[in-house]
Amino acid sequence: MTTGDADPRHEDEPHPTNTLDDTVHQRVRLGILTIAREADRVDFGFLKTQLAVTDGNLSRHVKVLEDSGLVSVEKGYAGRRPRTWVSLTPEGGRALERELRALRELVRRLDNGPARPGV
Amino acid sequence: MTTGDADPRHEDEPHPTNTLDDTVHQRVRLGILTIAREADRVDFGFLKTQLAVTDGNLSRHVKVLEDSGLVSVEKGYAGRRPRTWVSLTPEGGRALERELRALRELVRRLDNGPARPGV
Numbered sequence: 001m002t003t004g005d006a007d008p009r010h011e012d013e014p015h016p017t018n019t020l021d022d023t024v025h026q027r028v029r030l031g032i033l034t035i036a037r038e039a040d041r042v043d044f045g046f047l048k049t050q051l052a053v054t055d056g057n058l059s060r061h062v063k064v065l066e067d068s069g070l071v072s073v074e075k076g077y078a079g080r081r082p083r084t085w086v087s088l089t090p091e092g093g094r095a096l097e098r099e100l101r102a103l104r105e106l107v108r109r110l111d112n113g114p115a116r117p118g119v
Numbered sequence: 120m121t122t123g124d125a126d127p128r129h130e131d132e133p134h135p136t137n138t139l140d141d142t143v144h145q146r147v148r149l150g151i152l153t154i155a156r157e158a159d160r161v162d163f164g165f166l167k168t169q170l171a172v173t174d175g176n177l178s179r180h181v182k183v184l185e186d187s188g189l190v191s192v193e194k195g196y197a198g199r200r201p202r203t204w205v206s207l208t209p210e211g212g213r214a215l216e217r218e219l220r221a222l223r224e225l226v227r228r229l230d231n232g233p234a235r236p237g238v
Contacts, residue, residue, distance in 0.1 A: 015169045017150035027144050031136035034229060050134045100229055103222050110153060110219055 016105040023068050024099045028053055028061045033096045036071060036088040044084035062086055070095055135224040142187050143218045147172055147180045152215045155190060155207040163203035181205055189214055 024030060031051045036042050048058050065071040070092035074085045088096070143149060150170045155161050167177050184190040189211035193204045207215070 014171070015150055015154065017146050017153070018171050020146045020149075022146055025144070025146050027136050027139045027141055030139075030225075031134055034136065034225060035134065037229065052133070052137050096229075100226060103226055106149075106153060107219060107222055107226060110156065110215075 016102045016109065019102045020099060021095060023064065023070070024095050026061070028057065029065055030099065032058075032061060032065060032086065033070065033088060033092060033099075036086055037093065037096060041074065041085040041087040044086065047086065065092070135221045135228065138221045139218060140214060142183065142189070143214050145180070147176065148184055149218065151177075151180060151184060151205065152189065152207060152211060152218075155205055156212065156215060160193065160204040160206040163205065166205065184211070 024033060028051055032047055035047060035050055044058065044062075047053075047062075048055065051058065053061075062071065062073060066073050069089055072087050072089055074087065076083055076085070143152060147170055151166060154166060154169055163177065163181075166181075167174065170177065172180075181190065181192060185192050188208055191206050191208055193206065195202055195204070
């Protein structure tokens with residue numbers, strides 16, 4: 001099988017990666033959104049540990065998500081220690097659902113599709 | 120549930136997004152790899168249509184994958200028309216498998232995990 005024949009069953013459907021949104025799909029941001037979905041709000045330090053990223057890297061990605069309205073950021077104190085909490089917004093929840101739908105479809109195709117011999 | 124409590128069942132495991140490789144995970148590149156996996160080799164023009172990207176954008180991403188050894192690129196003719204074909208390398212197949220494993224785990228967690236109320 002070669003060239004344009006790549007799995008003709010799917011040729012007319014848009015490819016599932018076309019519906020992925022770069023804002024949500026990026027590795028660290030996808031991590032932030034999925035962890036934030038598991039709680040009402042999630043501590044910045046917890047995100048940092050879970051995602052194994054630096055302060056600067058995490059801040060930058062949280063900012064992108066905040067600017068896109070996908071998370072909200074709250075500052076406060078836990079005792080005397082300043083804390084930052086990140087929460088998924090309803091829009092963020094919907095965006096993550098769309099991403100999940102595309103990922104499920106991608107995984108489904110790859111699980112069912114013909115694998116290359118020898119791979 | 121708040122802060123570091125985000126789904127304590129998973130607190131000690133590395134988060135599935137940590138094992139994603141940016142070279143493979145990027146939206147267009149993930150599309151190239153998954154389509155290339157469905158055939159021995161896939162035509163550049165077919166990839167362009169399927170992924171709804173420009174020539175320049177596609178070339179750039181194919182180059183990244185080629186430089187990483189995940190695809191090989193072959194130039195030739197179909198009749199008189201110059202053609203470019205992209206094939207998954209064995210290393211590309213393994214990289215895609217690792218990505219798939221992380222995506223499956225991510226989807227599984229999100230499907231089983233507690234969703235935020237109202238989302």
